[in-house]
Amino acid sequence: MTAQPDHSAHRDDELIPRPEKTPDALRAALAAVAPHRLPEMTEQQDEAFALAVRDGSIDPLRAFLNTWAAHIEVARSLRTAARLREAEHAVQTLERDDPRWSEAVRESLEIFNRAYTTVNG
Numbered sequence: 001m002t003a004q005p006d007h008s009a010h011r012d013d014e015l016i017p018r019p020e021k022t023p024d025a026l027r028a029a030l031a032a033v034a035p036h037r038l039p040e041m042t043e044q045q046d047e048a049f050a051l052a053v054r055d056g057s058i059d060p061l062r063a064f065l066n067t068w069a070a071h072i073e074v075a076r077s078l079r080t081a082a083r084l085r086e087a088e089h090a091v092q093t094l095e096r097d098d099p100r101w102s103e104a105v106r107e108s109l110e111i112f113n114r115a116y117t118t119v120n121g
Contacts, residue, residue, distance in 0.1 A: 073115035
């Protein structure tokens, strides 16, 4: 399956084309947009494989691919990645009773959920 561009995104904002949802393609894409996250991806891939073997199910592998495709979808857009970094910073630095904290949590979830839906249908 060849990845298709999201025509609703700003093409000049995309660092790389949307990768196929295979371990190798996602790893290469992550290396291009967020190489500091490669160890995290490798650790989660190992965990997914172990769960798949233990449970006799490919569901953990599907979840791994779907989740990392969404992370990469966010990271390949400069604007979206910047919005997520700002929201995550607010979540980490604001007090929970500050209304901006709740808004930042909502924004973070909305960004990731939109990316997840975009790449996973």
